[in-house]
Amino acid sequence: MTPVTTAVRAGLRRGLIELRQTMSTAQDVVNFLLPAAVFLVVMLFLRQVPVKDAPISVGAMSLPSMLGLNVAFGGLLAMAQTLTAEREDGTLLRAKAVPNGMLGYLIGKIVTISGSTVAAVLVLLVPGVLLFEGIGLTSLGAWLTLAWVLVLGLVATMPLGAVLGSLFTSPRSAALVMLPIMGLSVISGIFYPITVLPQWVQLVAQCSPIYWLGLGMRSAMLPDSAVVAEIAHSWRPLETFGVLAVWAVLGLVLAPVVLRRMARRESGSSVAARREKAMQRIG
Amino acid sequence: MEAVLDVRDLRMRYGSADVLTGVDFQAHRGEVLALLGPNGAGKTTTIEILEGFRMRSAGEVRVLGVDPAHGDERWRAGLGVVLQSWRDHGKWRVRELLAHLRGYYTCYQQPWQVDELVTAVGLTEHADKRVMRLSGGQRRRLDVAIGIVGRPKVLFLDEPTVGFDPEARREFHDLVHRLSDEDTTVLITTHDLDEAEKLADRILILAGGKVIADGSADALSRQMATEAEVRWTRAGQRFVHSERDATRFVRELFAQYGEEISDLEVRRASLEDTYMSLVREFEEVAR
Numbered sequence: 026m027t028p029v030t031t032a033v034r035a036g037l038r039r040g041l042i043e044l045r046q047t048m049s050t051a052q053d054v055v056n057f058l059l060p061a062a063v064f065l066v067v068m069l070f071l072r073q074v075p076v077k078d079a080p081i082s083v084g085a086m087s088l089p090s091m092l093g094l095n096v097a098f099g100g101l102l103a104m105a106q107t108l109t110a111e112r113e114d115g116t117l118l119r120a121k122a123v124p125n126g127m128l129g130y131l132i133g134k135i136v137t138i139s140g141s142t143v144a145a146v147l148v149l150l151v152p153g154v155l156l157f158e159g160i161g162l163t164s165l166g167a168w169l170t171l172a173w174v175l176v177l178g179l180v181a182t183m184p185l186g187a188v189l190g191s192l193f194t195s196p197r198s199a200a201l202v203m204l205p206i207m208g209l210s211v212i213s214g215i216f217y218p219i220t221v222l223p224q225w226v227q228l229v230a231q232c233s234p235i236y237w238l239g240l241g242m243r244s245a246m247l248p249d250s251a252v253v254a255e256i257a258h259s260w261r262p263l264e265t266f267g268v269l270a271v272w273a274v275l276g277l278v279l280a281p282v283v284l285r286r287m288a289r290r291e292s293g294s295s296v297a298a299r300r301e302k303a304m305q306r307i308g
Numbered sequence: 309m310e311a312v313l314d315v316r317d318l319r320m321r322y323g324s325a326d327v328l329t330g331v332d333f334q335a336h337r338g339e340v341l342a343l344l345g346p347n348g349a350g351k352t353t354t355i356e357i358l359e360g361f362r363m364r365s366a367g368e369v370r371v372l373g374v375d376p377a378h379g380d381e382r383w384r385a386g387l388g389v390v391l392q393s394w395r396d397h398g399k400w401r402v403r404e405l406l407a408h409l410r411g412y413y414t415c416y417q418q419p420w421q422v423d424e425l426v427t428a429v430g431l432t433e434h435a436d437k438r439v440m441r442l443s444g445g446q447r448r449r450l451d452v453a454i455g456i457v458g459r460p461k462v463l464f465l466d467e468p469t470v471g472f473d474p475e476a477r478r479e480f481h482d483l484v485h486r487l488s489d490e491d492t493t494v495l496i497t498t499h500d501l502d503e504a505e506k507l508a509d510r511i512l513i514l515a516g517g518k519v520i521a522d523g524s525a526d527a528l529s530r531q532m533a534t535e536a537e538v539r540w541t542r543a544g545q546r547f548v549h550s551e552r553d554a555t556r557f558v559r560e561l562f563a564q565y566g567e568e569i570s571d572l573e574v575r576r577a578s579l580e581d582t583y584m585s586l587v588r589e590f591e592e593v594a595r
Binding site: 028293294 | 352353355356359361362381382384385387389391392393394395396397399400404408409411412413414415416454458466
């Protein structure tokens with residue numbers, strides 16, 4: 026076996042091990058299930074509230090949007106936060122000390138994050154399809170749309186998350202990424218139709234992958250009649266593909282450069298210095 | 309024979325502060341080197357440059373014949389680095405983590421078998437524990453195991469025995485001796501002079517950014533010609549005397565009193581004495 030295949034295999038195994046660890050740690054499972062449960066309960070109350078001018082309830086419209094948001098959160102936030110946390114605690118330095126360890130580490134992260142994101146999507150999808158009227162994945166086309174939006178969404182967001190994670194030196198400062206992403210998700214038509222917002226806000230929202238992830242999911246799961254709540258009364262699949270693909274290319278070009286620069290600076294003393302700082306904060 | 313570590317005129321400058329001002333030393337196969345020196349002398353900087361984790365300002369450095377600034381992954385596979393863990397890989401089980409990291413080396417060389425390694429570092433009882441459940445000392449043993457899992461040709465240890473109890477320390481020393489018998493070159497930094505004396509074939513003392521002494525503990529103490537302590541009993545009384553030339557003193561002692569002398573002890577300066585006087589002498593010159 027060549028060193029690269031060895032590292033790729035090790036990375037895949039690493040991802041699966043970490044995925045299993047997450048699923049078998051009570052606290053992680055609660056962190057994971059609780060937001061989904063809260064969201065489902067709220068949406069159940071909105072099951073009878075209709076979206077203005079559209080033959081669908083607010084609850085049914087929000088569910089696919091939420092799936093899209095989950096993908097964005099997984100790729101952007103979870104990736105950024107684990108990267109800064111694992112840089113601080115020295116996981117990354119260990120990877121650097123092992124031949125091809127960085128490659129294995131990154132592949133592992135991709136597997137862990139995509140795996141847990143898919144799980145988060147399923148946790149909403151299964152009850153959603155059962156409980157909400159108007160939501161369905163009745164055709165093969167619907168499943169295929171769901172699949173490509175999910176995969177392309179992950180490819181578009183994970184490298185960006187890695188870039189964001191490399192830019193911050195501590196998990197505390199990385200928490201700042203939360204704010205703009207939360208802001209974007211508020212204006213991205215996840216919780217109510219984007220068409221109610223002013224024109225310029227709609228333009229801003231359409232630059233981010235979050236809006237398109239929501240739109241892509243809605244196009245897969247909602248009846249065609251619900252399209253009237255969207256911009257230009259269209260699901261715009263080509264545009265969805267295009268914008269997500271542009272973000273994916275941008276991320277895939279930037280991420281290796283930024284990650285390499287970050288990794289080069291890691292050493293025992295930089296980890297020790299961060300440990301000291303973190304300890305002072307606790308003590 | 310080519311040196312495993314070859315450092316010539318190594319310099320390091322952070323901003324306007326010179327940390328290393330021309331470090332020179334070599335190490336051969338199977339040699340154990342201890343790097344001593346006051347805090348801030350540049351021990352960690354030196355070791356990180358050799359590990360390829362830090363860029364130097366100037367000088368020639370070769371580790372296994374390769375410049376660490378341009379070492380590839382094959383080169384990396386020949387190195388072992390013992391890192392100070394904190395809370396990384398907390399959810400991993402000891403055996404699981406070692407088996408995983410071992411996997412990266414298999415295409416280059418024959419790494420340790422996990423069970424054998426777990427026994428060698430004394431973690432057999434804890435092999436199925438999660439890393440976060442280990443005590444501080446057990447974690448340090450795991451750090452050592454991770455450092456050597458690939459059977460490196462050269463091993464770097466930055467203060468490895470902090471937090472070890474005496475028994476763990478003894479087991480660690482045995483392990484280092486075993487590694488050096490198997491031709492691993494070991495570079496270790498420590499503040500524990502007793503440990504340096506027990507472990508190292510050669511001791512390097514780093515002060516003011518340079519190596520101010522390089523030799524075995526014995527050679528260093530002879531070089532310093534520090535005073536030895538002579539103790540003896542005569543006529544039921546115990547005597548203690550400090551003397552530079554202990555051999556001459558004892559000869560004269562016997563010439564004068566002959567068989568009246570008993571319980572004779574001559575204690576050479578310890579490495580600690582030598583170290584203190586070397587560093588003090590250096591600081592006086594620098595001032």
